[in-house]
Amino acid sequence: MAEFETSGYSNRIDLYGSDGVKSYDKYCEKEPVIQAFLCPAMEEFLKSEVPGKKVLDIGCGDGYWSYQAARYGAKSIDGFDVQEKMVTLARQATSQFNMVNIKVGDVMDMPYGDETFDVAMSLYVTCNLDRERLSKHFKELYRVLKPGGKAVIVNLAEKSVDKMYLTVRGDEVVVKGKINKSLKQLPKHPTVSQVNKAFQGLQEVTKMFFAADDDGDVYQVEDASRLSNGDSIWSKTKFLTFPNFFYRDQFMLDSVIIAGLSIDQIDDIYTEERMVLYNQTHPESQLSKSVVDHPLAYIHHVSKALPNC
Numbered sequence: 521m522a523e524f525e526t527s528g529y530s531n532r533i534d535l536y537g538s539d540g541v542k543s544y545d546k547y548c549e550k551e552p553v554i555q556a557f558l559c560p561a562m563e564e565f566l567k568s569e570v571p572g573k574k575v576l577d578i579g580c581g582d583g584y585w586s587y588q589a590a591r592y593g594a595k596s597i598d599g600f601d602v603q604e605k606m607v608t609l610a611r612q613a614t615s616q617f618n619m620v621n622i623k624v625g626d627v628m629d630m631p632y633g634d635e636t637f638d639v640a641m642s643l644y645v646t647c648n649l650d651r652e653r654l655s656k657h658f659k660e661l662y663r664v665l666k667p668g669g670k671a672v673i674v675n676l677a678e679k680s681v682d683k684m685y686l687t688v689r690g691d692e693v694v695v696k697g698k699i700n701k702s703l704k705q706l707p708k709h710p711t712v713s714q715v716n717k718a719f720q721g722l723q724e725v726t727k728m729f730f731a732a733d734d735d736g737d738v739y740q741v742e743d744a745s746r747l748s749n750g751d752s753i754w755s756k757t758k759f760l761t762f763p764n765f766f767y768r769d770q771f772m773l774d775s776v777i778i779a780g781l782s783i784d785q786i787d788d789i790y791t792e793e794r795m796v797l798y799n800q801t802h803p804e805s806q807l808s809k810s811v812v813d814h815p816l817a818y819i820h821h822v823s824k825a826l827p828n829c
């Protein structure tokens with residue numbers, strides 16, 4: 521088996537236009553938190569579940585996980601993404617494997633027949649889905665999995681928000697004044713690029729969460745309890761501002777179960793222990809700081825029961 525490949529594949533793309541693409545690329549190259557925390561956990565899954573199986577990559581993005589599934593000996597890999605530009609990139613990334621088939625598709629109506637796949641992967645997709653899409657994503661996942669099939673779903677953890685309260689460099693009062701000015705400049709229901717533009721220059725803000733209320737006004741999140749399932753939120757780190765939908769952990773679990781799937785295991789991949797271990801084994805790395813900045817995520821291992829189970 522080839523070693524898990526994490527280098528030489530820097531073309532990871534953000535959802536949101538060319539500025540987002542550039543900054544996400546830069547972010548991932550500079551602060552390889554995904555390689556340090558998600559990849560080792562996924563490697564176990566790829567080794568044990570993927571060889572010889574029919575695999576689905578939901579919201580495949582630039583094809584990173586389709587590529588890895590191919591390297592780990594999947595029988596076939598189907599990937600889809602709602603964005604054509606991602607499909608193009610994923611096709612390029614996997615072009616050396618003839619058992620990979622990537623197409624445009626939406627989680628609302630996955631372009632495959634019932635009970636097609638042994639294994640499915642949905643990584644950092646649910647955080648891009650509003651409530652209707654989230655519920656459909658799980659129902660469609662149930663439909664396309666074979667009985668006995670397994671899936672991994674990587675979700676943003678609710679506790680991310682607690683880790684992302686405002687952190688600034690310099691005089692907090694001054695920086696808060698700048699934040700308020702930026703917030704005021706935003707129209708109601710701003711687009712992602714409007715939000716990015718408003719906060720691009722604010723280098724003094726190293727961590728911040730903000731959200732849109734029901735009227736579309738953007739406010740800085742100071743108390744996670746104000747957030748409801750499906751609220752639009754933005755995370756600002758030192759390098760990047762990116763939009764997501766907020767869901768409580770329990771809501772995620774309930775949605776999976778309502779769709780008919782079972783939850784077999786939940787991995788918290790950004791644990792304090794893993795961060796400490798990483799820093800001991802990589803003393804030269806500055807990763808601990810960036811890991812704290814990185815939105816935290818869980819891997820949900822789910823399955824579809826066999827008949828009469």
Ligand SMILES: C[S@@+](CC[C@H](N)C(=O)[O-])C[C@H]1O[C@@H](n2cnc3c(N)ncnc32)[C@H](O)[C@@H]1O
Nearest residue numbers: 579580581601602603606626627643644645648
């Ligand atoms: C953060 S990226 C993750 C990409 C990939 N799974 C990974 O981990 O590298 C989220 C992806 O979900 C896709 N996506 C968002 N909404 C979708 C939908 N309704 N149907 C299919 N794909 C969607 C986006 O286009 C984007 O490529």
